[in-house]
Amino acid sequence: MIFILADDLGWGDLSCYGGRKIQTPNIDNLSKGGTLFTQFYQAGSVCSPSRAALLTGRFPARDSIHTAIEINGEGNEGKGVADHLDPNISTLPDLLVKNGYVTGHYGKWHLGATKNAPSPRDYGIMEHRTGNSNDPNKLARSDRSNSSKVIVDEVIAFIERNKDKPFFVNTWLYDVHAVLNPSKEQLDAVSHLGIPDKVPFYSPAQIYYGTLREMDIQVGRLLQRLRELGLDQNTIVVFSSDNGPEDINVVNASHSGVGSTGPLRGRKRSLYEGGVRVPFIVRWPGRIPSGTVNTRALIGGADLFSTICGLTGTNIPQTLFQDGEDRSGILLGKEMPRKKPLLWEWRYGIPGHLIDKSPSLAIRDGNWKLLINHDGTRLELYDIEADPMELNNVAGLHKDVCTRLSGTLLAWQKTLPAGGLVKDAGNIDYPWPSQLKTNTQK
Numbered sequence: 001m002i003f004i005l006a007d008d009l010g011w012g013d014l015s016c017y018g019g020r021k022i023q024t025p026n027i028d029n030l031s032k033g034g035t036l037f038t039q040f041y042q043a044g045s046v047c048s049p050s051r052a053a054l055l056t057g058r059f060p061a062r063d064s065i066h067t068a069i070e071i072n073g074e075g076n077e078g079k080g081v082a083d084h085l086d087p088n089i090s091t092l093p094d095l096l097v098k099n100g101y102v103t104g105h106y107g108k109w110h111l112g113a114t115k116n117a118p119s120p121r122d123y124g125i126m127e128h129r130t131g132n133s134n135d136p137n138k139l140a141r142s143d144r145s146n147s148s149k150v151i152v153d154e155v156i157a158f159i160e161r162n163k164d165k166p167f168f169v170n171t172w173l174y175d176v177h178a179v180l181n182p183s184k185e186q187l188d189a190v191s192h193l194g195i196p197d198k199v200p201f202y203s204p205a206q207i208y209y210g211t212l213r214e215m216d217i218q219v220g221r222l223l224q225r226l227r228e229l230g231l232d233q234n235t236i237v238v239f240s241s242d243n244g245p246e247d248i249n250v251v252n253a254s255h256s257g258v259g260s261t262g263p264l265r266g267r268k269r270s271l272y273e274g275g276v277r278v279p280f281i282v283r284w285p286g287r288i289p290s291g292t293v294n295t296r297a298l299i300g301g302a303d304l305f306s307t308i309c310g311l312t313g314t315n316i317p318q319t320l321f322q323d324g325e326d327r328s329g330i331l332l333g334k335e336m337p338r339k340k341p342l343l344w345e346w347r348y349g350i351p352g353h354l355i356d357k358s359p360s361l362a363i364r365d366g367n368w369k370l371l372i373n374h375d376g377t378r379l380e381l382y383d384i385e386a387d388p389m390e391l392n393n394v395a396g397l398h399k400d401v402c403t404r405l406s407g408t409l410l411a412w413q414k415t416l417p418a419g420g421l422v423k424d425a426g427n428i429d430y431p432w433p434s435q436l437k438t439n440t441q442k
Contacts, residue, residue: 084112
């Protein structure tokens with residue numbers, strides 16, 4: 001299995017998801033050979049929480065991973081955030097190793113990088129070169145325009161070493177996370193997105209989509225090598241993103257933060273759809289339906305622990321707590337009703353336009369999605385099947401649904417570690433002019 005995870009890639013960026021800025025032929029071909037899911041949600045609206053859930057199958061707030069873990073540890077305590085993922089929590093690689101898999105991880109880590117943080121090996125990862133980590137075999141800092149190539153080179157080498165064994169390898173890319181610095185060649189390849197009239201500047205769209213195009217090329221190179229090794233028919237390939245696209249109002253993305261959420265409201269950090277709903281493509285020739293778009297199945301990042309165990313025949317101890325559930329049947333083309341809701345908490349402010357600033361808690365259960373602040377304000381209810389843009393708040397029409405879902409959500413929140421909630425969480429106040437002069441002249 002190869003798990004490719006892009007960074008800050010929006011739901012609407014890929015051409016197979018309706019993106020029209022550039023073509024992404026290699027990722028599109030992956031979807032043609034497998035199933036593209038339109039309702040996949042990560043367990044966090046930023047990187048560290050999403051990544052923790054993928055490894056543990058637990059909602060990350062349970063383990064005090066509420067936002068991005070600071071690499072040097074400064075500020076984590078004030079935010080109520082752990083310095084690293086607890087290595088005593090069983091991870092997916094732990095169980096896969098027990099099932100005879102060679103496990104690898106190359107690229108971004110971002111689950112702890114202080115001097116006291118464990119290395120990826122302490123989480124069941126046998127071979128690794130990572131960044132944003134305390135990895136003794138740390139991935140060398142490279143030209144930012146070249147980062148996807150460097151990571152794919154490492155993954156290809158891992159596969160070549162282990163091609164005669166069952167393997168699981170995380171390919172966790174840095175692209176398209178800011179700060180981006182594509183090469184002139186990469187920029188020129190998307191010159192149609194540039195600034196007209198020969199102004200001597202590159203547009204944010206050129207910088208962002210030039211990087212995305214390069215990422216697609218490197219994904220294609222990885223898949224081509226898999227074919228050359230004769231492994232593509234017996235390898236599960238998963239592609240996703242850790243959260244929605246960055247906002248251009250954030251300083252490190254002020255030159256590039258134009259990723260697309262398609263029709264969805266919200267961006268990175270937001271609990272509206274565009275912040276947590278991301279691309280999800282899975283290919284397994286002969287087992288997972290090919291050329292299929294699944295618009296109905298609701299799958300969460302915390303589900304992938306149990307789901308991958310289900311696909312690989314890996315035993316999960318009965319004593320191991322999981323927030324997610326096994327959705328392997330869905331991936332294999334079967335109908336499977338969902339048993340558990342998806343829940344989120346975001347304890348901090350959200351940059352950008354007010355319309356993207358969600359309440360601080362959210363739950364998705366069936367077609368319903370409810371959002372509410374910790375103090376009970378800003379109650380919002382959406383029928384996501386009918387209103388994926390989250391424009392029509394129907395809370396006043398379905399008080400019974402609101403009572404049930406808000407009760408579940410607020411009760412869950414009370415079980416989470418205390419601390420870290422900032423005053424701007426869930427806030428959509430605007431500094432309106434306090435005194436307006438009325439012109440009464442005729």
